[in-house]
Amino acid sequence: MSSDAFDLLRSATRARVALGRAGDGLPTARLLEFRAAHAAARDAVHSPLDVPALVAALADTGLEVLEVASAAPDRATYLQRPDLGRQLSSSASLPTGEYDLALVIADGLSPLAVSEHAAGTVAAVLERLPGWSIAPLVVATQARVALGDPIGQALGARIVVVLVGERPGLSSADSLGLYLTFGPRTGRADSERNCISNVRPPHGLGYAQAADTLVALLQASRELGASGVVLKDEGVALPAGAG
Numbered sequence: 020m021s022s023d024a025f026d027l028l029r030s031a032t033r034a035r036v037a038l039g040r041a042g043d044g045l046p047t048a049r050l051l052e053f054r055a056a057h058a059a060a061r062d063a064v065h066s067p068l069d070v071p072a073l074v075a076a077l078a079d080t081g082l083e084v085l086e087v088a089s090a091a092p093d094r095a096t097y098l099q100r101p102d103l104g105r106q107l108s109s110s111a112s113l114p115t116g117e118y119d120l121a122l123v124i125a126d127g128l129s130p131l132a133v134s135e136h137a138a139g140t141v142a143a144v145l146e147r148l149p150g151w152s153i154a155p156l157v158v159a160t161q162a163r164v165a166l167g168d169p170i171g172q173a174l175g176a177r178i179v180v181v182l183v184g185e186r187p188g189l190s191s192a193d194s195l196g197l198y199l200t201f202g203p204r205t206g207r208a209d210s211e212r213n214c215i216s217n218v219r220p221p222h223g224l225g226y227a228q229a230a231d232t233l234v235a236l237l238q239a240s241r242e243l244g245a246s247g248v249v250l251k252d253e254g255v256a257l258p259a260g261a262g
Contacts, residue, residue, distance in 0.1 A: 033190040033222060053189065060187035065094060068130035070158055076138035077124075080145055083155035087111040087170065091161040104163035113173040118154040120237065121176035121203070125162035129184030129192060136195040136218055136226070137182050143230035144180075148237070164198045164212070171203030178240055179203040180233065185216065194219045197233055201246035211247035213240075 028037040038049045045053070074084045090106040091097035097104050122144070124137045145153065154174040159166055164181050171179030178201050185194040195218040200207055215232050217223035224232075232252060239253075240246045 035189065056189040056192075059192045060189060063129040063131040063184070063187040063192040064098075066130055067094070068126040068133055068158075068160055070160065073124065073134060073137065073158060077141060077156055077158075080141060080156065082145075082153060085113065085155050085157045087113065087157060087159050089159065089161045089163070089166050094161065097161040101163060104161055105165035105168075107166065107169045107173075113157070113170065114155070115173060116154060116175045117152070118174060118176045119151040119178065119241070120148070121154040121157065121167075121171045121174045121179045123157045123159055123162075123167040123170050123179060123181045125159045125164070125166060125181050125183040127162060127164070127183035127196075128186045129194065131187075132184035132193040132195040132219065133182070135193045136220075139226045140182060140195060140197070140218055140229060143226040144233055147230055147234040164196075164209075165207070167198065167200060168203045168207045169205045171200070172205065176203060177201065178237060178246070180237075191217065191219060191223070194223060197229065199233065199236055199240060199246050199250075201240045201244065201250075208247075211245075213246050213250055213252070 025037040025039055039046050041047065070086060077084050088108045088111065089104045090108050091100060091103040122141060124133060126133055141156065154176050157170055159170065164183055167179045167181035178199065181198045183196050183198065185196045194216070197215040197218065199213045200211060213236050215229055218226070218229045220226065236250060236252060240250055243250060
């Protein structure tokens with residue numbers, strides 16, 4: 020295959036395709052790119068979330084921002100004990116109310132994704148939900164997706180959406196996922212959630228597109244009284260002709 024054909028394939032995706040070869044190995048440039056991407060993924064996992072900076076970035080929402088942690092006392096434990104990342108710390112305290120929606124921002128496996136994309140996504144979602152009662156925003160550290168269940172339950176929210184840093188890939192260290200659960204409570208199954216993945220403009224979903232899809236799912240979930248496998252994405256955010 021000619022180098023021109025390689026360039027055409029590579030221009031169509033950020034995945035590592037058509038890398039070429041030098042003898043029995045990879046070309047030096049591609050090998051160095053791989054090592055740099057691997058290092059970026061490791062950094063994304065281990066770098067702590069800058070909570071004060073995130074709280075400052077969320078100030079324009081006008082909502083109170085609460086901070087909680089999971090039962091995992093540190094990053095090493097969090098990575099080795101996923102179960103602790105799904106449980107609230109015994110010291111966590113949340114006010115109880117009655118809300119349509121709670122938004123939980125969880126560092127997950129990529130605090131980098133949360134730092135880069137959470138505030139922009141939250142702003143885009145909130146501006147599309149006039150008339151909804153929104154609970155105080157919650158920033159959760161050492162947190163897995165399921166930590167949103169006890170948080171939403173404690174806040175008294177009908178629906179919880181967890182914005183979480185996704186497991187980094189070798190071409191996507193900053194990907195944010197959105198997980199929607201109707202009737203959050205401890206013990207919810209993953210099949211009872213809906214997920215919008217790969218929010219990371221300009222290479223993944225943009226904030227507006229992700230928010231359009233999420234709000235459509237939220238409205239449908241509220242009408243249906245459920246989420247998960249019974250709730251379908253009708254593709255309202257896809258532009259005409261896409262697919």
